Amino acid sequence: MSDRGVMTATLTGLTDSRLDVRQRCHRTTHTRTQRNGIQRYHDQLLTDFSQYHQLIYEALQNQASQNDWATTGTVYPEYADFCTVAGLEPRSQRRDAEYLDYFERLGIIAITKHYGDQHGKTCEIQLE
DSSP: OOHHHHHHHHHHHHHHHHHHHHHHHHHHHHHHHHHHHHHHHHHHHHTTSOHHHHHHHHHHHHHHHHHSOEEHHHHHHHHHHHHHHHTOOOOOHHHHHHHHHHHHHHTSEEEEEEEEETTEEEEEEEEO
16 A cells, blocks of 8 residues: 555544544533433422422432432432431331332333342332
8 A cells, every 4th residue: 555545544544533533422412411401301390399209309319320220228218318407207118109100100210110029029210
């Protein structure tokens, strides 16, 4: 291959890699923008809810940011801590399960239920 052919191949490779970087940056920006829009939508939905709903959603966000998912067993203790800081008496885990079911019906979260493992019924929760 001539020097000109090598140089052209090198430049083509650089151009291709720059395009690849631009595409990845665009994808990342698009994903971030989409996530921000979804977050604003969820925040708007939650404005009409009680402070308990908002606190359990905040606990869900904290847990999901660490693992991309959460379980009812990990969310409730954090929710109870948030209630204590806010000066509220935490609601029961059964009531919190009702809040989570309602969030699922609104499309804010997705719940996968697991029955019969060593801890009884467990719900795996992901933010939508």
